[in-house]
Amino acid sequence: MRSKGELEAEISQAVIRFEKEYMGRGPLETRSYVVxxxxxxxxxxxxxxxxxKLVQAEDPTRGRDLIKAIRRQLFEQGRSLLEAAVRDIAGVGVKSMHTDVSTRTGERVIVFSLDGVPVFRPS
Incomplete structure (x- = not known):
């Protein structure tokens, strides 16, 4: 049985793989938290x-909206792959998944709501 930290690290690695393989570029830093x-x-x-560059353009609002729309569409198309990876690692199903990206900071947050509490070894 994995510790909580090992479970969180595995989830981070799965999300990094998804971002690189499906979205085309991985993040420089990823952290996962089981709550x-x-x-x-x-x-x-x-x-x-x-x-x-789109965000820094003359009309940054339009650039921001384009980035969010494209990333949302790509994410939705690959949603089942990421949900399956998290389900396999956590050992419980994914009820829902929510995400957003900040075009100001370059940060993305993903929240998975699960069917139950993942089981892990106490630290």
């Missing part, structure tokens, strides 16, 4: 150089 029947994943520096 009761939820998993919170925080990814830093996820924006590509092209996305950063």
């Amino acid at each position: 009761d029947d939820m998993i919170l994943v925080r990814l830093r520096n996820v924006l590509t150089p092209a996305e950063i």
